[in-house]
Amino acid sequence: MTNQPSSVRVSLGKRSYDILIQEDLIANVAQYLAPLKLSRQVGIISNARLHRLYGTVLVRHLRKHGYEPHVIILPDGEQAKTLRWASKILDELVAQRFERRSVLLALGGGVIGDITGFVASMYLRGIPFIQIATSLVAQVDSSVGGKTGVNHARGKNLIGAFYQPALVLIDTAVLLTLPKREWLAGLAEVIKYGVIADAKFFAYLEQQTHDILTMQPEAVRYLVKRCCEIKASVVRKDERESGLRQILNYGHTVGHALEALGKYRKWIHGEAVAMGMVLEAEISHALGYCSAEIVERQQHLVQRVGLPTGLPSVTTFSQLWSAMLHDKKVVCGAIHCVLPSQIGKVTVQPLERRVVKQWFQKRGRQQAT
Numbered sequence: 001m002t003n004q005p006s007s008v009r010v011s012l013g014k015r016s017y018d019i020l021i022q023e024d025l026i027a028n029v030a031q032y033l034a035p036l037k038l039s040r041q042v043g044i045i046s047n048a049r050l051h052r053l054y055g056t057v058l059v060r061h062l063r064k065h066g067y068e069p070h071v072i073i074l075p076d077g078e079q080a081k082t083l084r085w086a087s088k089i090l091d092e093l094v095a096q097r098f099e100r101r102s103v104l105l106a107l108g109g110g111v112i113g114d115i116t117g118f119v120a121s122m123y124l125r126g127i128p129f130i131q132i133a134t135s136l137v138a139q140v141d142s143s144v145g146g147k148t149g150v151n152h153a154r155g156k157n158l159i160g161a162f163y164q165p166a167l168v169l170i171d172t173a174v175l176l177t178l179p180k181r182e183w184l185a186g187l188a189e190v191i192k193y194g195v196i197a198d199a200k201f202f203a204y205l206e207q208q209t210h211d212i213l214t215m216q217p218e219a220v221r222y223l224v225k226r227c228c229e230i231k232a233s234v235v236r237k238d239e240r241e242s243g244l245r246q247i248l249n250y251g252h253t254v255g256h257a258l259e260a261l262g263k264y265r266k267w268i269h270g271e272a273v274a275m276g277m278v279l280e281a282e283i284s285h286a287l288g289y290c291s292a293e294i295v296e297r298q299q300h301l302v303q304r305v306g307l308p309t310g311l312p313s314v315t316t317f318s319q320l321w322s323a324m325l326h327d328k329k330v331v332c333g334a335i336h337c338v339l340p341s342q343i344g345k346v347t348v349q350p351l352e353r354r355v356v357k358q359w360f361q362k363r364g365r366q367q368a369t
C-alpha cells in the first residue's frame, strides 16, 4: 500500500473537489474530513450489508477521532432510491438537529450515493456530502460529477439535482466483497471510457484483461484512477450536460431500452450498457461512421470480460425503437445517439428509424445464416 492516496481534482471553481483513491481508505476517513472544517456531526447513509461490512468500522473510527456519527440504514438496491426514502432521511436529519456544517457520508454504491447527494442538496438548502464509493460503478462513474436524484414510479432518475460532493473517497480494497455480477457491470462503464475518450486505455484493458479479472490491486487502482480522470475532465468542461457530457451516455440509448424491455429485472444496468455499446458500434458501422475493426475489437473485449454482447433474440425492431424513444435524452422526438468513430473518439448523431431498421433486419439475416 502506498502512503499517500492518488488524487484526481474535479475543477469546478468554488465547487471543486478531490477524488482520493487508495486501499483501506475507510480506516482513515477522519484524516480527510479534518481539512474540510465541517462540524463533528456526521450522518452516515448506507444499507445493512455495507454497514455490517464497513460501516461499523467507520463509526468506531470516527468516534475515536471526536466525531458524532449517526447512521441511517436504507433497504438494499434500487427500491431505496425514492422520494419516500429521501423524505425519511430528511425527517431523521431534522430530528437529530443536523446543521449547515454537518456532513452526510454516502457509504455505498450508486444508489446510496445518488439519494444521499439529493438529500444533501435539499436539507437547509444544501449541506456538504462526501461519497465513499463502494461499488465499481460508483468508483468509476456515479460518485463523480454531481448528478444526484431518485426514481419516480414512471421512470428512473426523473427527480434530482446537480449537486457536487465535497470529497470523493475511493477505497479500492472494498471491491473484493462486491458480488461478481456487480463487478462485471462496472467493467462495462470502464470499457466505455476507453471507447469514448482514450485509445491507449482501451488497449491497456485489452492487454491486461487477466489482471483486471483477477482483481490485481495495481490494475484495479490504475483503472479506477484513469476512469475518474476521464470523467473529471468531461464534467469540468460540461458540468450540466449541455454538450460534451453526453458522450458519457455511450451505450445507454440502446442499453436503457434493453433494460426497460427486460423490465429492469433481466439485466442490471452495466450488462445492458455492454450490449448497448456493442449494438451502437454496429449501428455506427452501418451508418459509415466507423470501420468493422472497431466493432470487432470492442465486441471481443466485452465478451472476454464476460459481459453479454448480443441482442436478445425475442426483441423485435418496433419494441426496441419504441423503448429507445422513451429514453429521457430524446429531444423533440429525435433520438441522438453517441456513436464511435474510432477507439477513443465518438460522434453524436441523430438516428433515423428507417436506417436503424435496415441495420436491424440485416443483423437478423446474418444471424439466421
Ligand SMILES: NC(=O)c1ccc[n+]([C@@H]2O[C@H](COP(=O)([O-])OP(=O)(O)OC[C@H]3O[C@@H](n4cnc5c(N)ncnc54)[C@H](O)[C@@H]3O)[C@@H](O)[C@H]2O)c1
Pocket (backbone or CB within 6 Å): 047, 049, 050, 053, 076, 077, 078, 081, 108, 109, 110, 111, 112, 114, 134, 135, 136, 137, 138, 141, 142, 143, 144, 145, 146, 147, 148, 156, 157, 174, 175, 176, 177, 178, 179, 182, 269
Ligand atoms: N449519478 C450518476 O452520475 C450515476 C451514474 C451511473 C449510475 N448511477 C446510478 O447508480 C445506481 C447503480 O449503482 P450501483 O451499480 O453501484 O448499484 P447499487 O448501489 O445498488 O450497488 C449494487 C449492489 O452491490 C452492493 N455493494 C456495493 N458495494 C459493495 C461492496 N463493496 N461489497 C459488497 N456489496 C456491495 C450493494 O449493496 C448493491 O446490492 C443506479 O441507481 C444508477 O441510476 C448514477
